[in-house]
Amino acid sequence: MLSVNNLTSSYGQAPIIHDLSLDVGPGEVCVIMGPNGAGKSTLLRTIMGIVPNVLSGTVALASGRSLDHLPTHAIASLGIAYVPEGRGILNSLTVLENLQLGTALLKMRYPQEDAATSMASVLQSFPMLKDRSRERAGLLSGGQQQMLAIARALLSRPSVLLLDEPSLGLAPLIRLEVANLLRKIADSERVAVLLAEQDITLAQRCADRAYVLRRGRIVAQMSADELHDHDRLRELYLGAPEVLESTASN
Amino acid sequence: MEFFIQLIVGGLSVGGTYALVALGFVLIFGVANVLNIAHAQSIMLAPFFSFILMDQAKLPAALAFPLALVLTVVIALIVYSAAIRPFLVAGRQSGYLAPFIGSFGASLFIENILAKIFGSSSHPFPIEIQRNVWRLGSIVFVPMQIVSMACVVIAALVLAWVVTRSKTGRSMRAVAENPIVAESQGISARRTIVITITIATILGAASGILFAAGNNELSPFMGMEYGLKGLVVMIIGGVTSLPGAVVAGLLLGIAEALAVGYLSSSFSMVISFGLLFVILLARPTGLFASASRESRP
Amino acid sequence: MSGFYSSIAIPVLIDAIAVLGLYVIASSGRLSIGHAAFFGIGCYVSAILSTQLTLPFWASIVLGAVAAGVFGLVFAVVAERLGHWFFAIATLAFSVMLSGIVSSVESLGGATGIYGIPIAVGVPAVLVSLAAVLVLVYWIDRASLGRSLRAVRDSEIAAEAVGINPAYAHAGAFAIGTAIAGLAGGLWAHYLGVIKPVDMSLDRSLFFLIYLAVGGIEHWAGALLGTVTLGMLPEVLRFSREYRLAFFGLLLTGFMVLRPSGFVSRQLINRIAPRVGKIWGERHA
Numbered sequence: 001m002l003s004v005n006n007l008t009s010s011y012g013q014a015p016i017i018h019d020l021s022l023d024v025g026p027g028e029v030c031v032i033m034g035p036n037g038a039g040k041s042t043l044l045r046t047i048m049g050i051v052p053n054v055l056s057g058t059v060a061l062a063s064g065r066s067l068d069h070l071p072t073h074a075i076a077s078l079g080i081a082y083v084p085e086g087r088g089i090l091n092s093l094t095v096l097e098n099l100q101l102g103t104a105l106l107k108m109r110y111p112q113e114d115a116a117t118s119m120a121s122v123l124q125s126f127p128m129l130k131d132r133s134r135e136r137a138g139l140l141s142g143g144q145q146q147m148l149a150i151a152r153a154l155l156s157r158p159s160v161l162l163l164d165e166p167s168l169g170l171a172p173l174i175r176l177e178v179a180n181l182l183r184k185i186a187d188s189e190r191v192a193v194l195l196a197e198q199d200i201t202l203a204q205r206c207a208d209r210a211y212v213l214r215r216g217r218i219v220a221q222m223s224a225d226e227l228h229d230h231d232r233l234r235e236l237y238l239g240a241p242e243v244l245e246s247t248a249s250n
Numbered sequence: 251m252e253f254f255i256q257l258i259v260g261g262l263s264v265g266g267t268y269a270l271v272a273l274g275f276v277l278i279f280g281v282a283n284v285l286n287i288a289h290a291q292s293i294m295l296a297p298f299f300s301f302i303l304m305d306q307a308k309l310p311a312a313l314a315f316p317l318a319l320v321l322t323v324v325i326a327l328i329v330y331s332a333a334i335r336p337f338l339v340a341g342r343q344s345g346y347l348a349p350f351i352g353s354f355g356a357s358l359f360i361e362n363i364l365a366k367i368f369g370s371s372s373h374p375f376p377i378e379i380q381r382n383v384w385r386l387g388s389i390v391f392v393p394m395q396i397v398s399m400a401c402v403v404i405a406a407l408v409l410a411w412v413v414t415r416s417k418t419g420r421s422m423r424a425v426a427e428n429p430i431v432a433e434s435q436g437i438s439a440r441r442t443i444v445i446t447i448t449i450a451t452i453l454g455a456a457s458g459i460l461f462a463a464g465n466n467e468l469s470p471f472m473g474m475e476y477g478l479k480g481l482v483v484m485i486i487g488g489v490t491s492l493p494g495a496v497v498a499g500l501l502l503g504i505a506e507a508l509a510v511g512y513l514s515s516s517f518s519m520v521i522s523f524g525l526l527f528v529i530l531l532a533r534p535t536g537l538f539a540s541a542s543r544e545s546r547p
Numbered sequence: 548m549s550g551f552y553s554s555i556a557i558p559v560l561i562d563a564i565a566v567l568g569l570y571v572i573a574s575s576g577r578l579s580i581g582h583a584a585f586f587g588i589g590c591y592v593s594a595i596l597s598t599q600l601t602l603p604f605w606a607s608i609v610l611g612a613v614a615a616g617v618f619g620l621v622f623a624v625v626a627e628r629l630g631h632w633f634f635a636i637a638t639l640a641f642s643v644m645l646s647g648i649v650s651s652v653e654s655l656g657g658a659t660g661i662y663g664i665p666i667a668v669g670v671p672a673v674l675v676s677l678a679a680v681l682v683l684v685y686w687i688d689r690a691s692l693g694r695s696l697r698a699v700r701d702s703e704i705a706a707e708a709v710g711i712n713p714a715y716a717h718a719g720a721f722a723i724g725t726a727i728a729g730l731a732g733g734l735w736a737h738y739l740g741v742i743k744p745v746d747m748s749l750d751r752s753l754f755f756l757i758y759l760a761v762g763g764i765e766h767w768a769g770a771l772l773g774t775v776t777l778g779m780l781p782e783v784l785r786f787s788r789e790y791r792l793a794f795f796g797l798l799l800t801g802f803m804v805l806r807p808s809g810f811v812s813r814q815l816i817n818r819i820a821p822r823v824g825k826i827w828g829e830r831h832a
Contacts, residue, residue, distance in 0.1 A: 050430055072433035090424050097420055104417060105436040133538075135312040156436070205517075284630040333800050348580055350632050351760050354580070355799030358753065362793035370789065431825035474749075478643065481636045489633065509606065523644040527625065534628035 001025050002080075002192050005052045007057035009046040015055055016042040017216040024192040026062075026159065031203040034198045034213035038195035041085060043213070045163045047194075048082045049075045061159070069166070076107050080120035081158035086151055086167050087145045091138025095129055096147055097160055098137050104157030109156060126151045150181060155188070161185065163195040167202050177206035204228055253468040255389055257506055257511040261366075263395040265400030265503015269479025270457035272487060272495035273409065276448035280426040280490050281336065281446040285351050288329045288356040289447075289454055290477025294323045294470060296455030297375055297462035298364060318454050326451040327444065329356045339442070358473065372469040398460045405453060406496055413492065414450070422446055426490075437500040482522045486529045488536030498537055501525070553670050555782055557738055559729050560673045563774040564680050566758045568727030570770040571684060574693065574757065576634040576700030576718035577623075577673055579622070581642030585725035587747025588615040589732025594661045594742055604667040608733030616722045623721035627714045637677020643753055650744035660743035661736075666705040677745045680727055684767045696720050709727065750792070754778075757795045761802050763811025772811055 007020045017039040024030045026226060032040045045051045047059050049072040059067040067075050076082070090098055099122065103115040123130040126147055132140065146166060153161055163182070167175045183206040186193045198205050202228050203210055214222040226232050272291060279285045289337045299318035303309045309317070333356045337349040385391070413419040424432035429439040461476055462468045469475075483502050487494030505525055509517040529536065562632055569582050593611030598657075602610070626637045649659045687693045698706040699716040736742045755778075760785045762773015777798075781791050802809060 048434065050433075071438065072430065073436050073438045076436040084431065084434070088428070088434065090431060091426050092423060092427050094421065100420065101432075101435040101437070103423060105422075108436050152435070188541050285636075333804060334764060336804050347573075347764070348803040350635070351578070351756070352800045352803030354756075355801075355803065357795040357801065359793050359794030360796075361794065362789040364785070366789040366793065478636070478640060481633075482640050485629065485633050485636065489630075517642045519640075519647045523640045527639060530625050530628065531639075 001040065001061045001062035002173075002194060003062075004043075004047065005058050005060070006044070007046060007059065008055040008236065009042065009051045009057075011042075011051060011053060012053075015216065016018055016051075017046065017213075018188040018226060019057070019144065020216075020218060021057075021215075022211055022218065024160070024194045026190040027188045027192040028208045029206050029208040031210040032194065032213055033198065033200070033203060035214075038213040039216040040213055040218075041164050044082065044084075044164050044194070044196055047162060048072055048080065051225045076156075079157070079159040081103070081153035081156060081161045083146075083149045083153055083161070083163045083166065085168060087142070087149045089137045089140070089148055091136065093137055094134055095137050095140070095148060099123075099129070099133075099152050099155060102152040105156035113157075115116045118157075121188075122151050122155055129216050132232050142169045143171065143177070146170060147176070147181075148177060150178075150185075153184065157189075158191060160192045163193070165196055165198065167197060167199040172201075175199060175202050176205065178202065182206045200227070252389060254508075255509065257507045258393065261504035261507030262500055263398045263503070264464075264507065265500040266399055266500055267457045267460045267468065267499075268404060268476070268479050268483050269496045269499025270402060270453045270460075271423060271476055272407075272483040272499055273492060274457075274490040275455040275480055275484045276490060277422075277446050277450045277453075279484075281422050282334065282443045284334055284337070284498060286330075286334060286351050287353040288333065288360065288445075289326070289348065289353075289450060290474040290480070291329075291357055291360045291467050292322050292451045292454035293458035293461065293476050294361070294473030295325055296458045297468050297472075298368070298470075300459060301373065301375060301462075301468055315459065318459075319452060322455045323451045324448055325360070328445070329353075329543075330447050331358075332356070335440075335547075338443070339547055345450055357477075361470055361473055361516060363370075372467045374466050375440070379443065390474060394427050394464045398464060400457060401460060405456060409449070409453070409492070417542035418442075418445060453462070479522055486526055486536060488538040491536070494536060494538030554814035555779070557668075557670060557673050558735075559775060560757070560780055561738065562755070563732050564673075564677055564734070565731035566646075566762075566770040566774045567680050567684050568724040568731070569755050569759050570724075570764070570767055571687065571727065572698075572724035572778050573764050574688070574700060575696040575716045576657045576703070578631060578633060578756075579638040579721075579723060580635050580722070580756055581640070581645075581752050582825075583637035583747045583749070583750075584638070584645045584730055585615040585619055585728040585746075586643035586732040586735070586751065587642075587645065587649070588618055588734040589729030590726075590742045591655060591704035591732075593659065594664045595655075595732035596734045597659065597664055597737065604665055604737050608632055608730060610735060610793075611733035611736075612726045613694055615732065616726030619725025622723035622725075624714075627717060639749070639752070640746065643749060646744045646747050646749075647657055649747070656743075658744065659786060660741060662741040664736050664740045664742065666737060666740045668734050669764050673738070675735060676730060680730070681767065683723075683727075688767065692719075697726040703728075731734050731793075736765040742796055750788075753792070754795075757799055759809070761798055761809055762797075763809035763815075764771070765775050765808050765813045766811050766816050768816065769811035773809065 002024045004020060008015050008018050010016055020078065032043060034040055042140060044052060045056060047067065049070055055069065058241050061067065061078065065078060067078070092221070099119060103119050106113055106118055107115055107240050128144060129148055129151060137145065140148065166178050170178065179202045181192050182193055182195070207227060210222040210227055211218050222232070274289055275285070278289055296318050297430070298316045299321045303314035303317055304311060316527045333352040334349055360466065413422065421432065421437045424435070424437055433439055458474065459471065476504050479502070483498045484495055486502070487498030502522060502525060506518055506521045509521045560664020565582065565586050569579060572579050589611040592614040593607040596607035596610055597604055622641060626634050629637055695706070695711045696716050698711055699713045703713040735746065739825050758773035758777050759770050761777060762771070777795070
């Protein structure tokens with residue numbers, strides 16, 4: 001369970017996200033939507049401790065454990081897995097070595113766990129990766145890399161999974177697979193999934209809730225049903241008068 | 251013909267030591283994305299510390315060398331904390347020239363403080379290696395050359411194993427390619443950089459001791475002298491390539507040896523730069539063009 | 548100006564000219580740690596032209612500058628592929644090689660150098676040259692050339708996107724900067740009457756770099772300030788060479804960590820320039 005409270009952060013002088021608050025519970029898939037530059041990536045990066053200036057607000061886990069001021073590797077070892085834009089695969093490492101980063105993190109979090117069994121079971125769930133385990137990860141296709149990134153993230157038994165535009169550059173059929181996979185992960189592993197996405201179809205497929213971001217602020221929250229309501233979506237995405245008013249007054 | 255082979259042997263020995271220097275620079279540049287000029291001083295500090303420990307503290311070589319190594323690593327990490335680490339903090343907008351120039355300043359400082367303490371001229375660096383000389387047919391192997399080549403081979407093999415097969419090596423390669431992704435996997439980029447600098451410093455220190463013992467000469471300016479050669483080797487080899495550094499080092503060593511043997515000894519530096527020039531014209535990316543991080547100045 | 552003062556002022560002013568050349572190079576994003584090599588080319592070419600071909604001194608000096616610029620252009624073109632740090636290393640290697648070659652070739656005077664150069668440069672010549680170079684540098688800064696150079700320095704990708712070729716910018720700035728260094732070298736040769744390989748030594752390159760980096764890399768005023776203050780310092784403090792370099796090294800690192808732009812930064816200029824302009828305007832109203 002991830003709790004973001006009044007978060008404001010910036011890279012340089014100007015804040016990108018303003019006073020953001022949201023929650024994601026275990027087993028929930030929550031999507032952050034919005035146009036480019038809205039601050040979706042920045043939000044995820046701030047949670048991960050990558051953005052340098054956190055001007056105000058806090059991020060905490062269910063246990064009350066605060067993520068504030070922690071370096072990224074410490075946040076990762078607390079069980080927050082992050083798949084950045086572009087998959088975040090290390091191209092120069094082999095598929096197996098990429099996965100081994102995940103098992104190393106697993107050992108760091110749960111020293112008594114058996115890395116070999118976890119690796120074996122993940123390879124079983126992703127047979128395509130098993131076939132290519134000795135290949136350099138840079139040679140995989142976009143979809144395969146996305147699977148590798150998610151598999152690697154799963155290996156460390158995270159409680160929270162953050163994904164930044166997982167559908168980017170993927171064929172529609174693969175996007176569907178990713179959406180199904182995320183739904184499955186949330187349901188069976190009780191992971192809190194927070195993803196930034198522009199692809200509404202993917203969001204419709206797997207999300208329980210959605211937030212709409214515009215210029216660094218949350219302008220609307222939607223339930224899964226509302227996501228299928230085309231008129232409401234059009235309002236929010238293309239800018240109905242009441243939405244524009246509320247952003248102008250911020 | 252024998253003269254030729256003799257020169258090759260000498261060239262391989264010296265070239266291997268150049269490769270050690272280059273490997274240190276390549277490691278630091280690859281993992282920390284910084285060209286740390288101050289690393290060159292580990293070449294000079296290790297033999298100096300050894301000398302002081304053996305000469306003043308009367309320690310036996312077997313104790314002095316490891317202790318000198320430790321002291322050199324300590325100094326390297328202090329310089330890293332003062333001049334390099336401030337630039338590794340994400341979001342620090344100071345451009346790329348500052349850490350490079352800063353490391354240069356640190357190098358100047360160390361070099362000249364040593365020169366002030368010990369004088370600018372060279373000292374002898376006598377090491378008791380057995381006087382016997384080995385022969386293979388009519389090729390003569392000076393013991394120092396054997397020791398040197400053995401050290402280089404061992405160091406290269408150990409390094410290759412660490413980089414490709416160990417968990418540390420995997421972390422180093424991960425941080426080298428993308429520190430943010432590496433951090434997301436629980437790898438501390440800072441810790442990895444510290445480990446990298448330690449390994450690099452050990453390589454540099456070893457090369458310094460080999461140079462000093464081989465030439466029976468210890469000078470406060472030998473750091474920059476061999477450091478510059480190592481940097482040229484690094485560029486010829488392809489800047490981010492470890493095997494490239496080894497091949498380029500051997501190549502430079504042989505080229506220098508042949509030039510000095512057949513032409514004259516004043517050609518040493520000309521050869522380094524000349525080779526660099528030729529490579530830049532013929533193969534600008536270096537001998538082993540390599541995978542790179544998004545942006546390297 | 549009395550002999551004592553001019554003997555301190557002239558070397559510092561000549562250095563200032565060379566450092567202005569380094570500033571031009573730096574404004575395109577490149578760094579040179581071998582700047583003294585081009586200073587030395589100016590020294591030697593002008594010296595040979597004056598002593599062997601007995602050209603008038605001003606012609607020798609100008610041709611020396613041109614020669615340095617040509618060498619610089621060729622160097623920059625060949626080394627274009629190198630990233631900034633490695634370009635700096637290449638300039639260092641070049642300078643070490645050049646001083647090595649010059650000291651072993653007898654026809655260039657070998658280790659003893661060239662002497663008997665006509666001493667024709669005094670304070671007036673140096674001041675005129677400095678003024679001319681300042682005008683050139685000021686003009687480059689304000690003209691579109693300067694904007695192009697700075698664009699390339701700040702982001703090569705962005706500069707390319709607006710049609711500026713970084714290779715041309717690097718090469719052009721390097722050629723101009725090295726020509727200016729060559730000019731300074733020619734002045735030096737005809738001031739001292741004697742030149743030696745040590746005039747293009749690594750030490751000299753380091754001083755040039757330190758003067759610029761500490762004085763301020765973003766503006767020509769930084770080049771002047773750095774050279775004048777740090778160049779005069781040894782006279783004031785009477786440091787030995789090692790202490791001077793060690794102190795400068797410390798200063799360099801300190802500045803890079805605490806104030807990387809050097810003393811004179813863009814922000815400082817932006818704050819002071821309007822006030823200077825106002826005072827100037829009031830005085831001359």
